[in-house]
Amino acid sequence: MLRSDPEAATEAEKTMPKMNAFYAQSGGVTAVINATACGVIETARKHKNRIANVYAGRNGIIGALVEDMIDTNKETARTIAGLRHTPGGAFGSARYKLKGIDENRAEYERLIEVFRAHDIGYFFYNGGNDSMDTAHKVSLISKRMGFPVQCLGIPKTVDNDLPITDNCPGFGSVAKYVAVSTKEAALDVLSMAKTSTKVFVLEVMGRHAGWIAAAGGLAGSGAPGEPPHIILFPEVPFNQRAFLRKVRESVEKYDYCVIVVSEGAAYKNGKFLAEAGTRDAFGHAQLGGVAPVVALMVRDKLGYKYHYAVADYLQRSARHIASATDVKQAYAVGQAAVKMALAGETAVMPVIKRISDSPYRWKIDKAPLSRIANKEKMLPKRYISKDGFSITAAARRYLEPLVRGEDYPPYINGLPNYVTLKNVPVRKRLNTKFVV
């Protein structure tokens, strides 16, 4: 599928029309989404005969709608290379979902209008499920409107909930952050348990999928007594009695209890623990977050001294402890998307295909966007222990390679040297305004 020498332009390529590419970041950003941008831009730059310039959407797809695009040719090779080690979204991302074509035809038409005005023949959309849906729709409508754009999805989500791909770029680094942080905090709590904190709760992201929470399980070997002692997955309905029994057991046996809780942890009736705490269970008003709800439950019912942390954005921006595997894969999907586009593909997304667990081997494959759009991949049952509070050996086999390797950013005076782009706007060609 991919050419063996990516550097060389073929004879056929040389006669093909030169177009621009549009690249946009979508949804919550990650520690490595810029590594993907780096992969896209560096690869496109190697094919200047086919891709004249990569325009990036300022604030994601909104940049295309309002014709506010960034001229990435204005950035030096050195700066673009620096994207590989810079967290966040360098061009700005957006939580903005294009509605169905029938509901909001104007937006799609506007997109094509802008693409046409700027000779954009390639659309690279770097995001999660929603974005794959959008990319798919743009590919359809662009054809219908007589200006066919090659639309490539590029996977990105810390939640790891995209189907088909073995894992999603962004996840490995959050997984590493959560596993390392849990391991470190557990050592802290264990030292203090005799006279102080006995229970520590770490709240992690993941929405409705327990992938990130599961990664906390890598903090210990899985042997009895190793932290975390409890993981609360969104996939397992919360049972307060069983939970409290497990906390007490852990404190009595091992002196302490480390809990990793997913923000999506919920009761059997679907009510989130975070919500549930609001008034019902404790008579307290909810200030946000599931960690304090769980911590207070432990205090009120068992009387143990507790501490809790809410990792929030720290976990998904922690480029300083990114997984080398993740960085490589994030770059690779960007690179592959450009190569697929140049090979004439459209409405597809590069996916990561695992060849073997140990030694870990993977390659880039592709999947049609229609099979990915709007689908969520939950943590499979076989990754969750029978009691519902920890991960299985199968989960370990899956997770371990993804957190492997360190890829430290360069430092200056004790702080990571993250790059800042000039983000020079592309000159507008349309006189029309579009309000989003």
Add this chain to the structure above:
Amino acid sequence: MLRSDPEAATEAEKTMPKMNAFYAQSGGVTAVINATACGVIETARKHKNRIANVYAGRNGIIGALVEDMIDTNKETARTIAGLRHTPGGAFGSARYKLKGIDENRAEYERLIEVFRAHDIGYFFYNGGNDSMDTAHKVSLISKRMGFPVQCLGIPKTVDNDLPITDNCPGFGSVAKYVAVSTKEAALDVLSMAKTSTKVFVLEVMGRHAGWIAAAGGLAGSGAPGEPPHIILFPEVPFNQRAFLRKVRESVEKYDYCVIVVSEGAAYKNGKFLAEAGTRDAFGHAQLGGVAPVVALMVRDKLGYKYHYAVADYLQRSARHIASATDVKQAYAVGQAAVKMALAGETAVMPVIKRISDSPYRWKIDKAPLSRIANKEKMLPKRYISKDGFSITAAARRYLEPLVRGEDYPPYINGLPNYVTLKNVPVRKRLNTKFVV
């Protein structure tokens, strides 16, 4: 003061009686307190003719009181070396303050009884203000009881609030963690600000002193618009109007606002913001933590979308992002304490003396425990900007060298390879029980 060749035992030393040393960790642990333990044990092992063994208190001073001590001679040189890169307290720490001698003579007498039974001639107490007070008292009472023990304090506190010493081991690494995390989260928030989160709040430790919060200021250059846009120090009474004005200004000018808030931030009347939120200000019950209080204030008064993180133990156990300066100094104070003891000193603590900011140069000096015990060093006024929301150039000059350098732990399969000690107990010699 210190001998130039620490390896060589002098003739005088060879004739001096051989005693054991007792080492205990006290109070909240840090990412580098074990590096200090490593400095103590490695240095003591070089003077076997004077210090036969280092006994460590299991769970700090409690281990001495209940005669539950750890035989560090049972650990290999390799394991002890591994302490340098292992966070938490390897022997267990304790939040346990010995009361005044008159109030609780029995405890002090018990300590001396245990020390006498185990030929302990050196007492190394690794902690903060309270611990320095205890070490001082033990030195006094041991003399009075006719079994003089050389008592050395060794500084440790993430809060950086010990007097005389330029900084405290433990602080530099938290400072680095907070600065790096703030920088990373700020990049994340900025990418999302157009359509999503505009205000991000990071809660940090520090008790009544704003040192850790100040370290957040290193995330940006200090130029206008650079994050963090607001720091809430415990030293500056919280003014809600001024705060909200500043938040709005930041969002209007720079699209986003990053706030670092100290757990000790308080109103003019001394009431903590964390408490204040409980019922008074918002009618909500307090689930702990000042970050949600600040975040909700922003939402309720300004309507901005917010996110917040509570770093809690993650910040002080984050050995993976420790400051190399901090690790070096943590080791150095442990090493120096042993050398001082061997040089006949008692009731003193090694302190870090800054010789110059740039290039950063420092040396180890000493100070009497009586001058350190129970005193807190607040962030000086000249380190806080006029408006009370950021740090000054002077603060930067002070803080920067402390976060400089990376000292990564070794990794296995993507996770830090932290050491676990055998912690073999020393055989008891007393028949008496002591209940703490």
